[in-house]
Amino acid sequence: MPPNGTGDDTADDTDPDLATEFERLSLPLADPFTIARGTTETAENVLVRVSDGTHEGVGAAAPSTYYGETPATVEAVLPTLLGVVEDVGDPHARQRIDRGLRERVGRNPAARAAVDTALADLAAKRLGVPLYRQWGLDPAAAPVSSFSIGMAEPDETRRRAERAVAEGYSVLKVKLGADRTAERLAAVREGAPDATVRVDANAAWTPAEAVSKSDILADHGVEFVEQPVPADDVAGLRRVRDQGAVPVAADESVETAADAARVADAVDIVVAKLQKCGSLRETRRVAEVAHAHGCEAMIGCMVASNATIAASAHLAPLFDYADLDGSLLLDSDPFRGVPMPGGAIDLAAIGRSGTGAVERS
Numbered sequence: 001m002p003p004n005g006t007g008d009d010t011a012d013d014t015d016p017d018l019a020t021e022f023e024r025l026s027l028p029l030a031d032p033f034t035i036a037r038g039t040t041e042t043a044e045n046v047l048v049r050v051s052d053g054t055h056e057g058v059g060a061a062a063p064s065t066y067y068g069e070t071p072a073t074v075e076a077v078l079p080t081l082l083g084v085v086e087d088v089g090d091p092h093a094r095q096r097i098d099r100g101l102r103e104r105v106g107r108n109p110a111a112r113a114a115v116d117t118a119l120a121d122l123a124a125k126r127l128g129v130p131l132y133r134q135w136g137l138d139p140a141a142a143p144v145s146s147f148s149i150g151m152a153e154p155d156e157t158r159r160r161a162e163r164a165v166a167e168g169y170s171v172l173k174v175k176l177g178a179d180r181t182a183e184r185l186a187a188v189r190e191g192a193p194d195a196t197v198r199v200d201a202n203a204a205w206t207p208a209e210a211v212s213k214s215d216i217l218a219d220h221g222v223e224f225v226e227q228p229v230p231a232d233d234v235a236g237l238r239r240v241r242d243q244g245a246v247p248v249a250a251d252e253s254v255e256t257a258a259d260a261a262r263v264a265d266a267v268d269i270v271v272a273k274l275q276k277c278g279s280l281r282e283t284r285r286v287a288e289v290a291h292a293h294g295c296e297a298m299i300g301c302m303v304a305s306n307a308t309i310a311a312s313a314h315l316a317p318l319f320d321y322a323d324l325d326g327s328l329l330l331d332s333d334p335f336r337g338v339p340m341p342g343g344a345i346d347l348a349a350i351g352r353s354g355t356g357a358v359e360r361s
């Protein structure tokens with residue numbers, strides 16, 4: 001490599017030969033994570049690597065059965081997706097690759113997200129910049145990420161809230177289910193009296209329940225409620241927004257930017273996730289569509305490795321809220337990512353290298 005570091009390791013007109021591979025990552029959680037739909041003890045991710053022989057880009061799929069994907073469906077389509085990448089052979093030729101991916105695999109957003117992220121990481125590394133700088137984003141504009149508190153008994157809930165505050169988190173996202181709303185929130189407030197608290201019902205309530213529970217949420221100073229009603233009930237979202245006491249966010253109701261447009265006049269906030277969108281570009285588009293409709297936007301994530309969370313963190317400056325604690329919920333993550341001490345997303349800390357997802361040795 002030339003001493004100035006700007007020579008033949010950067011992009012040029014010659015297509016590099018790209019080598020690709022993927023492997024399953026089974027990632028035990030620090031604590032079982034319970035939401036209204038069930039409990040997760042191990043996150044199953046699929047890691048993708050794309051190498052030009054000098055630099056390696058990484059990404060990961062964090063498939064969710066709720067959105068119709070499993071590790072097996074990811075592994076079934078990855079050879080096709082990575083075949084397109086190898087055929088094009090240039091990590092900077094994203095428009096061509098994206099067109100090829102769309103033509104070959106229409107759905108499977110988590111699988112596509114893994115490939116998209118690995119390419120973005122590789123392309124930024126070849127250019128010697130962090131991803132947010134490639135996009136021209138302001139690292140200081142990234143909102144503070146929340147830390148999630150899964151459903152548990154009140155004593156355990158209080159302990160988890162206390163521990164999160166002791167670890168420096170100032171924004172908590174509390175998972176709620178069908179019942180014990182007041183009890184759970186009281187436990188959180190005992191452990192974290194001064195924290196910003198958001199709640200996520202994961203589609204567990206009827207619109208009438210959500211409206212009536214919203215008074216309890218307001219009493220506990222809840223900032224907003226995420227997905228109070230089932231995903232396809234846009235009228236229900238609107239009713240909770242109009243009649244309830246706290247702002248409403250749509251998560252499960254929104255997979256892509258087209259969904260954001262569909263729900264925008266029924267909610268206050270739209271939640272984008274890379275693993276729902278299938279690409280960083282589509283994730284960004286969700287924020288743009290939400291803002292164009294006068295909504296705010298939050299970037300979220302699945303419980304997943306930094307091999308995917310790190311890339312999402314680079315989009316955070318485009319969002320009003322962030323919920324990017326997916327790696328923090330793991331017992332251990334084989335990848336370091338963008339540092340988030342106390343939820344403060346420190347994009348400037350990763351230096352010049354891609355997404356900042358780095359394998360721990």
Ligand SMILES: [Mg+2]
Nearest residue numbers: 200226227251
């Ligand atoms: Mg949610």
